[in-house]
Amino acid sequence: MSPTLRAAIDTAAGGRQRAVIYCRISRDREGAGLGVTRQREDCEELAEQLGLQVVEVYEDNDLSAYSGKPRPDYRRMLDDLRDGRAGTVLAWHTDRLHRSPAELEEYIDVCEPRRVETRTVKAGHLDLTTATGRMIARQLGVQARYEVERMVERQRRKRDEMAAKGQHFGGRRPFGWEKDGMSPIEFEFDCIREAAQSILAGASLRSLAAGWEARGIKTSTGSTWKGPEVRSMLLRPRNAGIVQHRGEEVGAGQWPAPLDEGTWRSVCAVLTDPARRLAPGNERKYLGSGVYLCGLCADGTTMRAATSNSRNPGSDTRYWGAYTCRDKKHLSRRRDLVDDAVQLALLDRLAQPDAADLLAQRENPVDVRGAQRDMREARATLDELASALGSGAMDMRSYRVASETARARLAAAEATMSRAVTVNPVAALVDADDPDAVWNEMDLSRRRAAVAYLMTVTILPARVGRQPGGGYWDPESIRIEWK
Structure with missing residues (x-):
């Protein structure tokens, strides 16, 4: 749109040139505590003094111009200026518009050919249509950049000093502590300990998150826990009283910790194991998939969950759940009957007088x-x-x-x-007065861990035809070896 046409439109709008306001608040030192609302009010007062008609207000809240992150309303304002929507930009200060030389040059490229004026509450008039005005704008940009970089240097030195002293850096309240990062919240400490022990006992992150959601336990920001959030929380070095600075462990923190270092590192080893499946869609859904072994393969091939394509004997159901060999199609057994037999055998073993021996450690103590x-x-x-x-x-x-x-x-x-901590996944079952009730309350990930810890289950070919007793199920086709 040509300047002449724009002027004609402005005159038709009532003789007042059209203007837009841009407001932004961030954690920058300049303008700290000055909210978007206050900036807008000051700019509207300036527009009234200059006889300008404000046609749009653009606001980016809590977005730093220095960080380089996209500012949606700023980009929208530039597009509108290119379309000739306004002839003046109002801002509280030039550093509300840009603190990056690259951004300033783009802003000049938009405003200069369209003769768009820039007026600010604190820095006055910025005439980008002249060489002098552009020079002043660039000088202001350099000064603003210098102030920010100096502030960042001071903050980094302060954080280095705090890290050396084992102090809390501030920021969002860490789960387990008050906002000061030093005072413990005992209930949340108990939650961290419970989650760590559960992970070491074979529980999944997804089951932990679901359990906390059912109990109404929230994150430090009041959100609902999800598996990835639980994982990130458990991997924090601060849980073991360790200061992490710039991605590295730098020393001992001065705050109380819910976990000892051995326990925390054991949890980290489990959660960062490449063999661990983290995607919710890949979480195991059956007791024996990846745990039971194929009796026809000599290399330890496991069974996987599948659907049989043969008719279930004695039933009108054509398809039924099965465990099949992971590599070949030479062995398939009905899934529910295999799982029932395994669970009954496990609970019978726990009912024996020597069940307490299952709590014995299998490895030498770690120094x-x-x-x-x-x-x-x-x-x-x-x-x-x-x-x-x-x-x-x-x-x-x-x-x-x-x-x-x-x-x-x-x-x-x-x-x-x-490797310092090895939690026995059947400890809760052995200590229970009613192991059956505890087993029924355990989530699938803990049941799978208990089966893998106690026994080696091998699936063998079944005998053909009816078995003694009249049924088709062959109990001898499952071999259980206790570890």
Whole structure:
């Protein structure tokens, strides 16, 4: 749209030039505490003083121009300016519009050929149609960028100092602690401990989230728990009293922790295991899929859940659930009958007088104290080497050679700590007065863990025809070996 045509339209609108207002609030120091509403009111007052007609207000709340994240209303304003919708942009300050040189240049490219004026409450008139005005705009942009970068440097130094002292950085309230990040909330501490023990006992993240939802337990922001949120929460180093800074563990925190380091690292080892299926759509739906073994394969091939294409004997149902060999089609058994036999055998075993022996650990105890000592010493060595590198006393090649041994020692100690806790998935069943009732209350992931812990179930070919007793089910086609 040409300037002449725009002026004609503005005159037809009542003799007042059309203007738009842009408002933005972020965590930037300049304008801190100045809400979008206050910015808009000041800009509307400026429009009245200049005799401008405000035709649109664009607002981006809690979006920093420095961060580079998309600002929807800012982009929409530029599109409207390209279409000639207004001849003046009103803002509280130039840094509300842009703090990036690239953004400023784009803004100039939009405003200069269309002779769009920029007027601000605090920085005055910005005439981008002249070389002097563009120079002033660029200088203001450079100054704003400098202020932001200096603020970021101060914040980073402050965080480095707080990390060294084991202090909380602030931000959103972490689940388990008050907003100060230091004072524990005992109920949420109990939830973290319960979740950690459940994961180590074989429970799934999805079942934990569902259980918390049923009990009305919310996240620190009041949202409903989902599997990924539970996982992220359990992986936090702060749960073990460890400070994480810039993605690395840097020392001990000053806050109380719900988990000891061995337990936390064991949970992390389980949750980060590449073999663990994390997608909800891939979660196991049956007791024996991936657990039961095929008796015709000699390489430990497991059974998978499938649907049989043969008629179920004694029933009008044509298709029925089955377990079949994962690799070949040479073995298939009815799923519900196999699961019933396995569950009955497990509960009968728990009813035996020696059931308490199932709580015995199968592995040698882990030297937790030794692992912790190795971790501390390895980290101290790496800190000393990094200091020598930074001061110039050591070159990069020497640093890499010298740090290799310390990093290997640290990795070995962390791996040892990840094995520090082994939770018996049948402990709750052994200690229960009524194991059947406890079993019925357990979610599928814990039942699967108990089966895998106690027994090796092998599916064998069944004898053909009716079995003794008149039925078709052959109980001898399931071989159970107790571990």
